[in-house]
Amino acid sequence: MSPARQAISAARRVVVKIGSSALTSLEGGIDLARLDKLAEAIEARMAAGSDVVVVSSGAIGAGMAPLGLTRRPQDLATKQAAASVGQLALAHAWGTSFARFGRTVGQVLLSADDFARREHHRNAQRTLDRLRSLGAVAVVNENDTVATEEIRFGDNDRLAALVAHLVGADALILLSDVEGLFDGDPRKGPAALVREVRSTADLDGVIVGAGGALGTGGMASKLSAARLAADAGVPVLLAAATSAADALGEGLVGTAFAARPIRLSARKFWVRHAADASGTLHLDAGAVSAVAQRRRSLLAAGITSVTGRFYGGDVVAMVGPDGVVAARGVVAYDSTELEGMLGRSTSDLPSELQRPVVHADDLVAV
Numbered sequence: 001m002s003p004a005r006q007a008i009s010a011a012r013r014v015v016v017k018i019g020s021s022a023l024t025s026l027e028g029g030i031d032l033a034r035l036d037k038l039a040e041a042i043e044a045r046m047a048a049g050s051d052v053v054v055v056s057s058g059a060i061g062a063g064m065a066p067l068g069l070t071r072r073p074q075d076l077a078t079k080q081a082a083a084s085v086g087q088l089a090l091a092h093a094w095g096t097s098f099a100r101f102g103r104t105v106g107q108v109l110l111s112a113d114d115f116a117r118r119e120h121h122r123n124a125q126r127t128l129d130r131l132r133s134l135g136a137v138a139v140v141n142e143n144d145t146v147a148t149e150e151i152r153f154g155d156n157d158r159l160a161a162l163v164a165h166l167v168g169a170d171a172l173i174l175l176s177d178v179e180g181l182f183d184g185d186p187r188k189g190p191a192a193l194v195r196e197v198r199s200t201a202d203l204d205g206v207i208v209g210a211g212g213a214l215g216t217g218g219m220a221s222k223l224s225a226a227r228l229a230a231d232a233g234v235p236v237l238l239a240a241a242t243s244a245a246d247a248l249g250e251g252l253v254g255t256a257f258a259a260r261p262i263r264l265s266a267r268k269f270w271v272r273h274a275a276d277a278s279g280t281l282h283l284d285a286g287a288v289s290a291v292a293q294r295r296r297s298l299l300a301a302g303i304t305s306v307t308g309r310f311y312g313g314d315v316v317a318m319v320g321p322d323g324v325v326a327a328r329g330v331v332a333y334d335s336t337e338l339e340g341m342l343g344r345s346t347s348d349l350p351s352e353l354q355r356p357v358v359h360a361d362d363l364v365a366v
């Protein structure tokens with residue numbers, strides 16, 4: 001068994017995420033028989049001594065039929081209306097299913113903002129921790145009704161990986177309607193299951209496609225969630241919800257993604273994955289290679305322009321001439337101060353402006 005699978009099967013704290021495509025159908029809403037099987041597998045893992053946090057998608061899928069919608073809505077207001085109806089049914093279904101084992105369920109709805117702001121982050125952490133110590137199982141979803149298009153997680157894979165980091169999980173299990181990662185979209189033709197992803201080299205030649213009629217992010221969002229979790233030191237298992245008992249048991253099914261050997265520091269993790277960027281620094285090609293490849297501090301000489309209004313201490317994105325984000329970091333100056341410093345070499349600047357614009361310790365390549 002690979003080290004990642006060993007770590008997943010031995011994990012004491014596990015986040016299990018169930019996708020909409022595995023839990024709901026267009027016509028029937030929530031698949032209650034499927035949900036019962038999932039609750040049984042989760043309960044078995046808890047009985048074996050692990051703490052489990054559930055991230056459950058499916059609110060929009062569950063809200064469609066009661067509102068007479070036959071296709072997954074595309075506009076935000078209808079998605080939010082469907083989610084508000086469906087979330088009620090979803091939480092009720094989880095509550096009823098776990099009640100069979102005398103297990104209480106707590107609903108926790110989170111927004112992207114809750115991971116960006118330290119105080120919100122701590123509050124969510126405290127709630128999840130208390131639910132665990134009281135023996136209840138937390139069922140998490142995005143707080144869909146308050147999210148705007150810009151700040152939505154949209155798919156729940158990223159939310160689940162951030163929750164794994166938040167609760168200090170030692171494994172993340174993503175359950176979907178597909179057996180694992182294939183080297184091509186299995187709906188488009190024959191494709192082979194990739195069993196282990198130890199590094200990005202194992203993804204060479206893998207073609208990822210969109211999600212199903214109910215899912216949102218498709219395989220791409222699962223891969224980026226796996227990368228996010230890997231940065232947090234959390235190995236990931238991607239498997240079919242129909243194999244939940246095996247995935248939560250021995251963990252021999254699906255695709256296992258190894259975590260990086262040394263997790264990113266909490267500060268760099270926050271800068272790379274959780275903080276909102278307040279503005280953008282546009283860099284020339286030399287500055288991109290300095291910050292992204294050589295891990296150097298960013299100096300004013302390599303910045304061609306600045307967009308957005310920000311203050312020293314805010315997180316900014318650093319974008320290369322090709323428009324691609326190369327790095328994120330904590331900026332040392334206000335946007336107004338920076339305007340007068342652009343393109344100037346450090347020795348030309350007054351002594352109080354000679355600190356790097358983004359120090360290497362506060363900077364992380366994307």
Ligand SMILES: Nc1ncnc2c1ncn2[C@@H]1O[C@H](COP(=O)(O)OP(=O)(O)O)[C@@H](O)[C@H]1O
Pocket residue numbers: 018019020021022057155175176177178180181182183184185186187206207208209210211212213214215216217218219
């Ligand atoms: N390379 C690939 N390997 C596996 N599945 C893929 C791949 N490319 C695209 N997919 C599709 O991604 C879907 C899962 O994503 P999605 O529908 O968003 O699921 P969920 O609702 O569980 O988040 C699968 O049904 C599968 O058809």
Ligand SMILES: N[C@@H](CCC(=O)OP(=O)(O)O)C(=O)O
Pocket residue numbers: 018019020021056057058059060061083141142144154155156157211214215216217218
């Ligand atoms: N918060 C949304 C999740 C959206 C979604 O489709 O997520 P996923 O199925 O994980 O790709 C819901 O509950 O419907």
